[in-house]
Each structure stands twice: as C-alpha cells, then as structure tokens.
Amino acid sequence: MLIAQISDPHVSALEGVADSLLRTSGHLARAVAHLNRLERRPDLVMITGDLVDRGEVGEYERLRELLAPLRMPVFLLAGNHDDRDNLRRVFADHGYLPRAGLLQYTVDDWPVRLVALDTQVPGEAGGRLCGERLAWLEARLAEAPERPTVVAMHHPPFALGIPVMDAFGLDGSDRLAAVLRRHPQVERVVCGHLHRPIVRRFAGTVACTCPSTAHQLALDLPPANRLAFVMEPPACMLHLWLGSDGGLVTHLSLIAGEHPPFTVHDGRGGSATRSRLRAFIRREVGSSLN
Template sequence: MLIAHISDFHVFADAPETPLVRPDAAEAARRVIDDIASHQPRFDAILFTGDLVDCGTAADYALLADILAPLDMPVFVVPGNHDNRAGLRAAFDGILPFGEGPYLNYEARLGDLRILALDTLVEGKVHGALDPSQLDWLAEKLTAELTTPTVIAMHHPPFPSGVPKLDAMALTDGCDRFGELVAAGDAPLYIFAGHIHRPIQAVWKGAFCQIGGGPSFQHALDLRPEAPEPGSIAEPYAYFILRIDAQGTVTIHRRYVSL
C-alpha cells in the first residue's frame, strides 16, 4: 500500500489571504499533483492535511477541484485554519463520509488501515482546538478497535516541532486529553498533520507523527528558544510517501518535486 501525504496548498482564485503564500501557488500545487498522478507504482490514496485553499471561497474550491482532477485514487482531507467548513463540506460532499454535527470529523477505511479525520479548525483563528465532543468521538473510535492500525489526520499538530512561535499556534485546546488518548492505545498509531509548513517527523506519546511541508511556502528552520516567527525559505519541496508492505512494515520516503 502506498499513501502520499500532502498539505498546505493554499491555492486561491483571486488574491492570497496569507502574505507568505507564493503568487503561483496554484501552479506549484499542479506540479505536485502531476507528480503524484504519474507516480509508479500507483498510489492507493492521498492524505491532505488541511489548508487546501487560502481564502475559503467557492471559487477557491472550484480551482482546487480542477487541480486535483488528475488523481484517480481516494483523497482524504481535513480542514485547516484557512479552509471554510461549509465550502469544504460542499466540495467533498458524497465523496467523504463526514459525520453529523458542525465538525468535519469522519472515519474511513483503506484496506486494513483505518483513517480517523479530525477537524481542528477554530474559525477566524490561527491555532487549533478539539472540543470535548470530538475527543469523546475519538476515544470511542480508538477503544472500539484496539488492534487496528490507525492514521489520525488533523491540520494542527498536537506534538511540538521545537520551533517556539510555530508551536504556539498549533493545537491548543484539547491537546492534553488528546495526548492521553494517544498514549493509552496499543494499536499502531500514526498522526499526520500540517500547518507548520516544514516536513517534520517525530515520535510522541508512543505514536509516529509527521507534518507535511507546503508547496505554497516553507518556513525557515530556527530552533532557538528566543527565535521570532520564521519567514519563508527557498528549499526543495518534498511530500511524504507512506509504504506499508504485506508484513505490516511501514517505510517513509520523501519525494522531491521541483517547483
């Protein structure tokens, strides 16, 4: 099984909302999607961890649909802080099994792998949150199948990157309980996130964690405790490839794309 992990395209139809977003974000996104669509062997699925668009307008989501059109495999998405819940729900209505209620949480299956998608969007804010009802939903799902390998997809990372200014705008409300749920599980657990605009991997609470980079821009790396919020940096862009073989061995590759 092959899964591509992408994040933070920030495509826009008119003008960007985020100052750091490159003016040709849509073309950069197309190059990434073209690389994924032509990859051999074929991907079984794409995991897109938020900020699909930059302004959340209907025109943005129409542009996104055109960009994703070359893909002929399932695309599992979660909203980021620049997405619009109603717009995202409409764009993927009938494609993704969104649950009832205001949040875009859902459960999906990919062979023997389970995907639990979490909506961490706080409207009008940069940071992310999970309210008690979402955490109850996650707890129920995790305890219902104690041995099923599971990917948790979310935009805001619950684990630290080590970049202080970026970690301050990650998952805030609900993070402690989320960590308790992760630590309590016995099944193989993988947490895929975005938001930080740097490709990062970590082990947190016993789970393998990963943040996808963003082709719209990448933050510079500065691990000094007193460092200001990093600006963008011109670095090679890479998305992650998750490979799971018949024995359950998981291998992660970086696939570089020239933008």
C-alpha cells in the same frame, strides 16, 4: 498499501496573493502530476488542511479542478485557513465528509485505517481538541483495536522549538496523548500546518508533519523569533504499509525538479558502465546547479 500525504496547498483565486506571488495553484498541479507519475501508485491521497487560502467558494472550486486529474481517491481535512461549510458545499459528492458539524470521519477500505480528526477553531491560527472531538476519537479507535491506524489532523500535537509557531499550537495535546496511549494500534499521527517535515515520538507512537506543496516555513530555531517562509523544494510524504511484521514506513518524496534515477543494478545481474555513470553525473549535477 501506500498512502500519499500532501498538505497546505493554499489555493487562492487568480488575483489572490497566494496564487499571484507564491504560485500555489501551479505548485499543486505539479504535486498532482508527481503523484500520478509514481511507479508505485498510492492507494489514496490525503490532504491535511489549509486546502485554500481564504475559505472562499471560488477557491474550493479551483481546488476541485486542480485535484481532478488524480488517479486515486482523495480525502480532505480542514485547516485554519479553511471554511467547513464552503468545503462541504463544493465537495458535496465526497460522501465521507459529514453533512454538518465537525469534519471528522474514518476510512476503512484498506489494510490501514484512516481516522481524520478536526482541529480547526474558526478565526484562529491555532487548533483545539475539545471534549467532543476527543470522545469521538476514543470511540472510533475503540471500534477496531486490532486494525493498524493512521490519525490525520491539521495541527501537530507537539512543540517544535520554533517559537512563533509554538505560540499558536494545539490546545488539548495532553488529553490527546492520553487517548493515544490507550490505543497502541495507532501507527502514525500525520499533520500539516507547519510547511516543514518534522518528526517526533508522541504518546507511544510517531507524529510527523508534511511539507507544503508550495512555500515552506523557514527553519528558525532559538534564539530566532520570527515567522518567515522560504521557497525550499516542495515535497509529499509517502506512508508505506509493509504488513504487521514490517509496520508503517514513512518516506519524503521531493516534488520540485523531476530527475530520472540512474540504475546501478537492475536486479537481473545487469550493472551500469562507468562511462554511462560519468555522463549521468555530469548531466544531472549540472542541471541541479542551474
């Protein structure tokens, strides 16, 4: 099973800042094309929040159009930039989305179970896991203790060492950790929000964040204390389930600049000639520097 994760597309209206300056819609269209071109096609795509920039109906309608070419099912999570009701209204045919209240759900159709957890606090940049949400998570995990599970949410449950972002993190991380320690079937906690790939061991499992499909958070470690973005190459995460023996392996797949691979060995005894390798390197290195 292969799970593709993209995050924080921040789709806006045509005149919106996110679209006019950061070209977020164009970046999402490129991410969709990238996923469709993968030789190993993902079984599903999950988008871990900040689907749009202002939570407006028109933005969600544009998001829907941009996602339409995907050749696999897509599952949506809300982030701090989203509006639950407008998201539900535009994606009313997405039957996994609850009709009211928190946007939390499970997906049980593949070998790895997906549990989506709502961390949004309307009007706030940071997230929260209240007693209601954690009780829901505990109950869902208790339903299938033997099933390998991915818990998906927008806000990461750990400190980053990036001071400005740590100031509006996730309230309730300690209580989440207590729940996860009781459920060792959780293979991964996957998050968005940070516009960077970050990995940390957390509560007996592995927690990671996904880059944005557009702009990335500048890596400002202490003593820096600013919030800045940088147009580093966008990327997606590919979570590959290798079975109970191999577990869940996570790969970073760059979206920007689709360069063809050079086959050194084809698995059938064929190998590359030195002249072909030289020609490939000259072409690809030159194009990567332009």
